[in-house]
Amino acid sequence: MEFAGFDRPRPSGGTLTATALKILIAGGFGVGKTTMVGTISEIRPLHTEELLSDRGVGVDDLSGVETKVATTVALDFGRITIREDLWLYLFGTPGQDRFWFMWDELALGALGAVVLADTRRLQDCFPAVDYFEQLKLPFVVAVNCFDGARRHDPAKVRRAVGLDESTPVVMCDARNRASVKDVLTTLVTHAVSRR
Amino acid sequence: MERDGTVTDEDPGPLVRLYGLTGGRARPPGESFDLVAIVTTIRTPFELPGLNPEHHAMLSICRRPTPVADVAAQLGLPLNITRVLLGDLRREGLVNIDPPQPANQTIDERTYRDVLHGIRRL
Ligand SMILES: Nc1nc2c(ncn2[C@@H]2O[C@H](COP(=O)(O)OP(=O)(O)OP(=O)(O)O)[C@@H](O)[C@H]2O)c(=O)[nH]1
Numbered sequence: 230m231e232f233a234g235f236d237r238p239r240p241s242g243g244t245l246t247a248t249a250l251k252i253l254i255a256g257g258f259g260v261g262k263t264t265m266v267g268t269i270s271e272i273r274p275l276h277t278e279e280l281l282s283d284r285g286v287g288v289d290d291l292s293g294v295e296t297k298v299a300t301t302v303a304l305d306f307g308r309i310t311i312r313e314d315l316w317l318y319l320f321g322t323p324g325q326d327r328f329w330f331m332w333d334e335l336a337l338g339a340l341g342a343v344v345l346a347d348t349r350r351l352q353d354c355f356p357a358v359d360y361f362e363q364l365k366l367p368f369v370v371a372v373n374c375f376d377g378a379r380r381h382d383p384a385k386v387r388r389a390v391g392l393d394e395s396t397p398v399v400m401c402d403a404r405n406r407a408s409v410k411d412v413l414t415t416l417v418t419h420a421v422s423r424r
Numbered sequence: 425m426e427r428d429g430t431v432t433d434e435d436p437g438p439l440v441r442l443y444g445l446t447g448g449r450a451r452p453p454g455e456s457f458d459l460v461a462i463v464t465t466i467r468t469p470f471e472l473p474g475l476n477p478e479h480h481a482m483l484s485i486c487r488r489p490t491p492v493a494d495v496a497a498q499l500g501l502p503l504n505i506t507r508v509l510l511g512d513l514r515r516e517g518l519v520n521i522d523p524p525q526p527a528n529q530t531i532d533e534r535t536y537r538d539v540l541h542g543i544r545r546l
């Protein structure tokens with residue numbers, strides 16, 4: 230060990246444990262993912278353009294095919310601090326199917342997911358629902374009430390999406406803080422009850 | 425260089441410039457690690473050739489154990505670029521990167537209540 234510039238010992242014996250929990254925000258194109266992360270994050274949400282393949286190396290993860298074209302994907306993420314040593318990170322997942330592998334990474338070890346749905350085009354949320362069901366990752370379906378009306382019947386949505394009885398369906402407005410808090414507490418409660 | 429946390433728009437310029445930081449690498453050296461892996465600085469060298477100002481900033485941030493995603497947020501850097509630079513620091517033995525526990529194993533009764541309370545309090 231060097232004495233020059235020595236900072237702090239490695240946390241050992243579990244006395245100093247920092248924990249970061251991941252929640253995914255998924256759903257179809259334009260359904261309100263970015264909005265939801267922005268509504269609840271305590272930091273200005275990062276909207277980053279991520280480069281996925283090395284320039285010049287030439288192997289694209291997605292296809293295994295030689296390519297010199299840089300692939301980028303937009304990701305949103307936000308943070309909620311729970312305790313000094315415990316954070317909740319929200320990741321808005323990329324909408325396009327070709328980024329499934331990115332979902333795999335984000336979903337690994339995650340607490341759960343919110344699938345945003347728009348009743349005018351409910352089918353857009355099916356890929357996300359299928360994905361999380363297959364992964365056995367706890368999720369809730371949040372119906373984003375774009376027209377502001379509360380006339381959507383959760384039972385109808387449940388039937389249309391083919392959800393089992395235990396998966397919560399909640400109405401929400403992604404622009405509204407209280408509403409997003411509701412969605413997240415529902416998810417956390419569901420995730421804990423599923424263990 | 426713009427450091428406002430937004431690296432979007434049609435102009436590929438900022439991204440290309442940022443990738444200058446990593447020498448064009450999109451993946452960190454060594455074993456891959458999660459976006460919420462916890463990074464802890466082990467030591468801060470007075471001088472080490474090859475470290476850029478971003479590396480130094482990361483060493484300073486991670487004196488307090490910090491998730492990868494948060495290092496990115498604090499520096500306004502894309503996640504993958506942050507990860508490459510943190511990978512460099514790990515290779516030099518300057519930081520530890522601890523894989524996160526899966527949430528379903530981490531969450532005990534107290535954590536669960538804290539998380540609920542934390543969300544409601546917002
Ligand atoms: N009325 C209403 N509009 C909303 C709501 N949520 C989002 N919007 C609007 O819908 C549009 C799309 O929202 P985004 O948050 O960008 O959706 P997204 O899922 O991130 O979209 P992509 O990343 O392009 O797939 C924006 O103009 C939002 O202001 C909502 O709950 N109600």
Ligand SMILES: [Mg+2]
Pocket residue numbers: 262263264305321
């Ligand atoms: Mg978006």
